[in-house]
Amino acid sequence: MLGLIGESGAGKSTIGLSAMGYGRGGIELTGGEILLNGREIREASGRTLRSLRGAEVTYVAQSAAAAFNPAKCLMDQVVEASVSHGRATRAAAEARAVELFRKLGLPEPETFGSRYPHQVSGGQLQRAMTAMALCPEPDLVIFDEPTTALDVTTQLGVLSAIKAAIREQGVAALYITHDLAVVAQIADDIMVLRQGKTVEYGTTEQIITAPQEDYTRALVSVTAKAHEEKITDLPPVLEIEGLTARYRGMDRDVLSDINMAIQPGTTLAVVGESGSGKSTLARVITGLLPPVAGRITFDGRVLPAVRKRRTREDLRELQMVYQMADVAMNPRQTVGTIIGRPLRFYFGMKGREQRRRVIELLDQIELGEAFIDRYPAELSGGQKQRVCIARALAAKPRLIICDEVTSALDPLVAEGILKLLADLQAREQVSYLFITHDIATVRAIADTIAVMHLGKLVRYGTKSEVLAPPFDDYTDMLLKSVPEMRLGWMEEVTAR
Amino acid sequence: MNAYIAKLVAQRIALGLLLIFLVSIMIFLGTQILPGDVAQAILGQSATPESLANLREELGLNAPATERYFSWLTGILHGDLGTSLSNGRDIAGAISERLGNTLFLAAWAALISVPLAIILGLVSVLYRGRWPDKVISAATLSAISVPEFMMSYILMYYVAVQLGWAPSVAMLNDRMSLFEKLHAISLPVAVLVMVVLAHMMRMTRAALLNVMQSAYIETAELKGIRRSAVIWRHAFPNSIAPIVNVVMLNMAYLVVGVVVVEVVFVYPGMGQYLVDHVSKRDVPVVQACGLIFAAVYIFLNMVADIVSILANPRLRHPK
Structure with missing residues (x-):
């Protein structure tokens, strides 16, 4: 798993989506090569891209609450890609989805899929989205800030569920976040981005323990500050x-x-x-x-x-x-x-x-x-x-x-x-x-x-x-x- | 169906009934405020104080307004809309035939225009900004920009007179088969479809485009699903509420707004009937027509609200 880290505007999501040949908001990929399973996809046709998306490469969005269709039950959405790409029959895909629900620690995995997005919590939706991405047995999963919108206690659970599922399925993953401490827990390698350029690229251990660039050093030490506590006996305001x-x-x-x-x-x-x-x-x-x-x-x-x-x-x-x-x-x-x-x-x-x-x-x-x-x-x-x-x-x-x-x-x-x-x-x-x-x-x-x-x-x-x-x-x-x-x-x- | 939805739907129906009741009061008051009364209207120039007094006595106009309102209302609830002043016929009988004709015309116009508008809306979103979208928009907008009477005469001239494909006057009678009836009303239906199509199609397009901005549409696209399937499976179910609202408004228009088209094609519907009796100052008929039009409006909007409630997944599947 490769972790992509940087501030907003650093180009993290653009890289993640370009791995699917997708440009958000009319963005154009003007040069370079994107190879997916050895195949160049930057200039691939719409039809080719459609056959890859949801099959060889899948996506987990930042806000699962917005990324699920409110009018359809979760199961319909989780198996949709597998079924429409002909990678599995509906029954086989549903069986796999239930299995993934169980592995990701979702409650009542057999019936979880019949619920609607508004009926489950934010953390559960994020797990369901991970199940949706893993269901078609892809080769690569893009995680785009999957835990940023969650509370810390929920984040921990989702993070370890994602890590375990990825390990077990043996798929490659790209993990996008602005939180270095999060990505340090889950990625094998880290790439630090700033304003669309690579600042530093190395193993997680090297980036966390021995950062080479000033910017990376600033990121690593950002949370280390503490402030001297002031105590007064003045009457309270x-x-x-x-x-x-x-x-x-x-x-x-x-x-x-x-x-x-x-x-x-x-x-x-x-x-x-x-x-x-x-x-x-x-x-x-x-x-x-x-x-x-x-x-x-x-x-x-x-x-x-x-x-x-x-x-x-x-x-x-x-x-x-x-x-x-x-x-x-x-x-x-x-x-x-x-x-x-x-x-x-x-x-x-x-x-x-x-x-x-x-x-x-x-x-x-x-x-x-x-x-x-x-x-x-x-x-x-x-x-x-x-x-x-x-x-x-x-x-x-x-x-x-x-x-x-x-x-x-x-x-x-x-x-x-x-x-x-x-x-x-x-x-x-x-x-x-x-x-x-x-x-x-x-x-x-x-x-x-x-x-x-x-x-x-x-x-x-x-x-x-x-x-x-x-x-x-x-x-x-x-x-x-x-x-x-x-x-x-x-x-x-x-x-x- | 759960208890909460049942409660919302029941509330909406109760509100509809209350609205009809309030509208009946307004219609009654409205005709009371008009200068002169029915007796004067009937007698016109030949009115003498004695004949006026006699006629008022005969029509029960001397009773207080509230009493007259309630006797009118109870009559309506029993299916009695009163008698026409101009020809002494029973209004309910005359209207039921006319209303049937109007609903026949409106139903066929709706049957063609609603699916057509939704399909054109879906197609224009699928080809957004490309030529099919532009052609659909241009065609429907030009159709709505031409006044309906103008459109009626244009069709009459070319289709009926020059080509001879359809009759220029839409006369119906009981001996006609369904096919003959449809042939008879083909031109007025065509005009009505053109009038309501643009509005519904534009709203379908706008509602879909609004939903197409959502994150879950991007999710569906990143699953590699065909764009037409994305629109149909993911966008359409979430835009039903606004679409149904505009569809119902247009259906209401098809019932109550067809006066011009009916008059142009001499079609024996409610519109013709209303226009005839307005010119004769036949107050009971005008009141009855007003109430029926209001009821149609209120009923269709109530249906739209109920469909919106039922289409909402949060209400259908509570936590």
Whole structure:
């Protein structure tokens, strides 16, 4: 198995799809050779390519949830390629699919195929997609970020299932990811890509233990940073007591009896998997979802539960930065307008005064005056997130809620954003409530940590307390599931 | 069928009934607001205060509006649509024959246009941006751009008068065989097909193209499946809801919007009947026609909603 690693835009997916003679979004393969089983396929006819796809080479997509047809049951889709290429009869293909479901650890393998995509979980869908790719007995499987959209604990299971299945079937695989720690567990060789060029190509062991290029070295060491924990005895800026919340029409609490506090100038990291209630917590604090019970105290005063009853001052002191920077900005407004709006709304700043302050903020986020007239579409992912941070900062808040702000970014870019947030905190004494599912990010930024699971607070304390044993079961599993940048880690974890 | 779907479908049917009830109130009120009353309309110039009073008494117009509304409504529920003012005939009897003719025309137009529109939509997606797509779009759009009466006269002139292939006047009677009837209505059916085809075909094409952007279409293509099979097996089942909606809107149009075509071809349908009686200010007939047209509209849209509910895999197969 060859691992392809690089940032978004490095050309990983393009290489993966070109192995199937497929160019996404009208991309053209203008030169070079692609040999599949010794046959050149770059200039092969559509008919030849169709006979190879789904037969000799198959594909596992990043988001299995989107890659399965919602209107058809899983079995129909898993056996479709085998049957339509005439590689097996429907009955034989179904028998093989059931066998693969069993090997990939899917529940009730005999009847699993009769379910529809929306009836199974994300991790199960990703396994089903692997079964779909292996069903026609291909010679090569392309895995395109198959675990990126999964929670860490789910990722571990899917990853080891893929590895075992690939070994057993004896097929070759191309594994595409941006997470070096993940690919280190599963690949035999690794190729590092950057901006469409090969940076380094070698065995997994050589890339992880003795990287030759600066870029590879930066990737290997990116998660190694930790930040010094700050503890103050100042009265908390935000205090949450007995908070319970549920969505209308649901019969269970999404949050139950949550207690936590944030000291001025510190960072509280809220960690948990999808469905743990972390984003709901942000919605309750900002007043978008009034709680069923509990109290939110901000700077010594109790905040009204409903956003409409909060004063402009309440709103100003509590700002928010979102995961998806590109949808959190109006694409028709320039950076200057986007950052200028809170200045005008909260401080009545206009004209030259506003422009001066916008430039000041742009300098703080290390972008500078040149960006003021650009539109969001002209910015990279990291730059967009910086503009969102500047927009939050413009209100001079006491607390910024950061909801998975680095999850959609490449590791080196995310590292830059975390560093910026730390610098801003040191300078402005702003507090962060940092929502994330990534333990490495927590290590890099948190002073206190709250671990959430199924709407409950399972562990809460300073970083050194929370990340030191003895652990409760959930935190233990969460910490153990985070891929580590060394060989053989996955075997160690799954052996236990 | 599970309980949740049954509940949704029942809700939709209940909503349809409520809508018809509300529409009946609006139709009744609408005719009440018109200046003058039925008695005046009947007597016209020859009205004297005494004859007006007598006729009002005879027609029951002196009763309060609510009472008259409910007696009208109970009559309808018993299949009695009242009597025509202009010729004293029973409206239900006259309408049932006319409605049958209109539905006959609409059904054949739908039977031809709906599959044709969907097939043309599928073909134009299969050959997107190439000549078959362009020819289909150009042809259907030019057909819809010509007013229906114009199209009717053009066909009448060339097909009926010059070539003599079909009658220019679509007369029906009971002694005709099915084939003779179809021959008689061939021109109006052709016009109606041309009118509704473009809309349905364009929506089918748009709905399919929308679905063709999905990741699961790429998955299917990467399985090496033929493009026509990808469209038919993977894209079409996911675009049924929007397609059914536009199909039903056009079927409703085929029933209630054919007035012009019926008049041009002197076809004995509802449209002709309505136009005749509007000009005679025959209020009970207009009310009855209005209610039937509204019911057809509401019924077809209800069918569209129910099909959309049944086509949704999330509802059909709950967790």
